Amino acid sequence: MELEIDTPRWALPLLQPARYKGVWGGRASGKSHVMAENLVEAMVMDADLRAVCIREVQKSLKFSAKQLVEDKIKAMGVGHLFDVQAVEIKRKGGAGVCIFQGMQDHTADSIKSLEGFRIAWIEEAQALSDKSLRLLRPTMRAPGAEIWASWNPDQPDDAIDKFLRGQKPPEGAIVLRANWQDNPWLPDEIKAEIAHDWAGDPETYAHVWLGEYNTRSEAQIFAGRYKVDEFEPGDDWDGPYFGADWGFAQDPTILVKCWVMPDGRVAVEKESGKVGLDIDKTGDLWGQDIPEAQRATIRADSARPETISYMQRHGWKGITGVDKWKGSVEDGVEWLRTKGLLIHPRCQRAQREARLYRYKVNKAGDVLAQIEDAENHIWDAVRYALAPLIRARSQPETKTTTVVGMY
Incomplete structure (x- = not known):
């Protein structure tokens, strides 16, 4: 099956295989949309692919990426390949599944349930604790398994920043920056919000829209x-x-x-x-x-x-x-x-x-x-x-x- 996906130029490196893929920057850059599209594409190409979308704390699915993934499935015209259920999304024609979990709910024993998964997408990764990151990394041990992260930076000592943007990031990691200027589909309403902060509140502009530390x-x-x-x-x-x-x-x-x-x-x-x-x-x-x-x-x-x-x-x-x-x-x-x-x-x-x-x-x-x-x-x-x-x-x-x- 062939898919035609409009991909912004900055995101092209993410199409290559890598153990770690990270995208950081300000809001309205389209980071989450790119990650969700790549996830759906991977599940389309491999009917047995198991993926997990992770947040540090997830008290309800409404705070997860589930709705965004569902929207991408519809927008890409591949709804006939998926069975969208209340708490997970299953791939028809195979054993593939996408689940949504909070890392704070996991222990050293319970995290083992993810050992066969091949994609873990950490959304809002700036909130991920060091403990959670240390639990997740060795758990994703299937051949070719990848860990993705998308985040709006908060502090330089946040676990994901130290790991992927520190002095010694993992060898071969693909780590990109994306901001609103990189989004070719940015609506005029958001441009007006950005202009307002740029003119009147430089600290907010730098942190929210450019991904600078708070x-x-x-x-x-x-x-x-x-x-x-x-x-x-x-x-x-x-x-x-x-x-x-x-x-x-x-x-x-x-x-x-x-x-x-x-x-x-x-x-x-x-x-x-x-x-x-x-x-x-x-x-x-x-x-x-x-x-x-x-x-x-x-x-x-x-x-x-x-x-x-x-x-x-x-x-x-x-x-x-x-x-x-x-x-x-x-x-x-x-x-x-x-x-x-x-x-x-x-x-x-x-x-x-x-x-x-x-x-x-x-x-x-x-x-x-x-x-x-x-x-x-x-x-x-x-x-x-x-x-x-x-x-x-x-x-x-x-x-x-x-x-x-x-x-």
């Missing part, structure tokens, strides 16, 4: 204090200001161009840089991304005078080491928080660091006054660029009082 917490330094939107600097904007932060082997070397808007907000217009950028390549990259900076004053981290000297000798004469003072980091961060931020959509690193820059949290979950020295390269560069304005605000001029006495 970072919303009281520890976020710029939570609720920045917006991502396109802009053109006006004649009444103060600037531009340029700032640079020097990187190392694992940190980016950064150049930013920013402005102060009439309402006081700081607008980040352009960014340039990358991790592992050699000093002799820095000028070329900056000149390509922000050519106007080469003729301007650039305030840079003064901790690297040899780098500043090199750049000055190679055509970037306006670079100067920024004056620092005790508490300059804290003063700068508070100044930026008070002013608020507008980030141009092309500044991808600025958007990421605006979400992830945070205060330290102790083991009890208390947010501390100390700032984590991470995800801060853009904001260090912005602080350097605007250092004179920040210092003028945070270090008021000392007044001298003359006392007239009698001698």
